[in-house]
Amino acid sequence: MIAVSDTSPICYLVLIGDIDLLPKLFDQVLLPRAVLAELRYDDAPDAVRDWAANLPTWIAVQEDPRGAETGMEKLQSGEKAAILLAQSASADVILLDEKSARRVATDRGLRVAGTLAVLAAASLQGLVDLTTAIDRLTKTNFRYSPALLKGILDRLPHP
Numbered sequence: 001m002i003a004v005s006d007t008s009p010i011c012y013l014v015l016i017g018d019i020d021l022l023p024k025l026f027d028q029v030l031l032p033r034a035v036l037a038e039l040r041y042d043d044a045p046d047a048v049r050d051w052a053a054n055l056p057t058w059i060a061v062q063e064d065p066r067g068a069e070t071g072m073e074k075l076q077s078g079e080k081a082a083i084l085l086a087q088s089a090s091a092d093v094i095l096l097d098e099k100s101a102r103r104v105a106t107d108r109g110l111r112v113a114g115t116l117a118v119l120a121a122a123s124l125q126g127l128v129d130l131t132t133a134i135d136r137l138t139k140t141n142f143r144y145s146p147a148l149l150k151g152i153l154d155r156l157p158h159p
Contacts, residue, residue, distance in 0.1 A: 001093070002028045004086040007038040007078045008097040009115045014051045016136035021122045023058035030089055032064045032081035062089070075101050086110050097142075116144060120152045 003026040010031070013019040022029050038044070039052035055061070064081040065088045072080045079101040086094040087108060096102050097114045105112050113121070115137065123130035134149070 001026050002089060002091045003093045003095055004030045004082050004091045005095040006082040007035050009095040010039060011048050012115045012140060012142050014048050015140050016133060018128060018133055021127055024127055025121055029058060030060050030062050030085060032062055032085045034064050034081035035078040036061050038078045072104055116152050
């Protein structure tokens with residue numbers, strides 16, 4: 001399974017110490033160069049910049065693809081590049097958290113998952129305790145609607 005990621009899911013998974021879930025969930029994780037540049041911005045958290053400076057071998061950085069950017073005028077460069085890369089690589093999923101980017105990706109026929117969905121998938125495989133991971137996530141500046149969290153939790157099996 002191929003996943004293309006935008007900046008936000010990588011950033012938050014690094015910050016909560018769960019970035020190593022990605023290679024356990026996906027066969028390939030692709031990042032466009034624009035996303036790597038955002039992870040290395042001076043205003044990125046130190047832990048994220050350090051991670052991006054020493055990428056693990058399971059991350060494959062790709063050139064930013066060219067393509068029709070119609071409808072993406074308001075998106076950031078990393079979001080645009082991730083969507084175009086997901087399309088050109090025929091990715092199974094694109095990891096995006098921002099609502100407007102998720103809408104554009106969905107409109108383009110891409111399967112979208114955010115940070116919470118990654119954590120939920122890892123929880124289903126017994127790779128992470130979802131309650132603990134979400135608690136760590138709430139200690140960052142990650143924002144999500146209660147309805148989104150409820151929707152994800154409702155899809156999980158209950159004991």
